[in-house]
Amino acid sequence: MLPTRTYSLAFLLLLISCTSPQTNELDTARLIEDLKYLSSDKLEGRLTGTEGNRLAREFLIDRFKEEGAGEFQGSYTHEFMFPVSEEEEALGINVIGQLEGKSDSVILITAHFDHLGIRDGETYNGADDNASGTAALLALIDYFKNVETKHTLVFAALDKEEGGLRGARALAEDSVFLQKVKLNVNMDMISQNSENEIYAAGTYHYPYLKPILEGVETGDVNLLFGHDSPDLGYNDWTFASDHGPFHAKGIPFIYFGVEDHEHYHKASDEFETIPQEFYKKTTRLITKSIVALDNAL
Numbered sequence: 001m002l003p004t005r006t007y008s009l010a011f012l013l014l015l016i017s018c019t020s021p022q023t024n025e026l027d028t029a030r031l032i033e034d035l036k037y038l039s040s041d042k043l044e045g046r047l048t049g050t051e052g053n054r055l056a057r058e059f060l061i062d063r064f065k066e067e068g069a070g071e072f073q074g075s076y077t078h079e080f081m082f083p084v085s086e087e088e089e090a091l092g093i094n095v096i097g098q099l100e101g102k103s104d105s106v107i108l109i110t111a112h113f114d115h116l117g118i119r120d121g122e123t124y125n126g127a128d129d130n131a132s133g134t135a136a137l138l139a140l141i142d143y144f145k146n147v148e149t150k151h152t153l154v155f156a157a158l159d160k161e162e163g164g165l166r167g168a169r170a171l172a173e174d175s176v177f178l179q180k181v182k183l184n185v186n187m188d189m190i191s192q193n194s195e196n197e198i199y200a201a202g203t204y205h206y207p208y209l210k211p212i213l214e215g216v217e218t219g220d221v222n223l224l225f226g227h228d229s230p231d232l233g234y235n236d237w238t239f240a241s242d243h244g245p246f247h248a249k250g251i252p253f254i255y256f257g258v259e260d261h262e263h264y265h266k267a268s269d270e271f272e273t274i275p276q277e278f279y280k281k282t283t284r285l286i287t288k289s290i291v292a293l294d295n296a297l
């Protein structure tokens with residue numbers, strides 16, 4: 001230890017930099033590991049109601065607990081019924097947890113974990129759609145558990161998005177909860193793009209959110225805006241994923257997603273086809289975006 005009076009300016013600066021709060025790092029190794037498991041053959045494409053979907057759900061509950069997310073309304077599971085024919089209904093189960101912030105005003109972060117299952121003997125593992133968003137959801141819990149946020153963060157891994165946004169629609173029926181939700185950040189297909197591009201859709205409807213996102217350091221990923229205006233027809237993503245039912249109830253949203261690609265809804269949407277570096281970058285970008293949105297709102 002140096003005597004006090006000989007502290008140089010350089011040493012003091014070093015001391016300050018060492019004692020200031022550590023920058024929280026995204027655990028990208030775990031992100032890739034979670035993506036690999038969620039898109040593995042073992043989970044049989046995670047179709048709602050199947051054994052593979054149940055295994056995915058159990059895994060998510062374990063990971064939510066491991067990362068320190070608290071229960072949502074007294075449980076990690078949120079059950080709902082959805083119609084499969086005119087007479088029949090089936091059960092879907094969302095996995096939801098939360099990290100409390102300085103207020104009970106909520107930023108709701110969503111990603112659907114279900115996919116298409118097995119069709120004609122082929123397993124649709126849905127690595128980009130949407131093991132990518134689901135694994136990112138887990139990485140976000142890990143990141144934010146050590147960060148003080150203004151808002152309470154609710155993390156929802158939604159079931160039965162494929163074929164009707166059913167898990168999101170069920171959660172959006174909870175009007176008491178919805179009163180607390182200031183923003184929905186939805187992630188669906190965030191890992192597959194050859195141009196280093198990802199979209200943040202929603203600012204057409206909620207223009208005040210755009211400058212917040214424009215201020216985010218995006219690295220060498222191109223964060224694009226669009227896919228959210230009604231004159232785009234099929235290319236309007238306003239109701240294309242789980243943010244839709246929340247938007248329909250007046251909840252502002254930002255939807256992070258890539259353009260459709262050659263593996264979209266194909267059996268080739270596999271872990272092996274995911275460009276891992278791009279995926280790590282988009283997850284970092286989304287993390288920074290949530291930090292900025294939490295601060296600004």
Ligand SMILES: [Zn+2]
Pocket residue numbers: 112129130161188189241
């Ligand atoms: Zn999807």
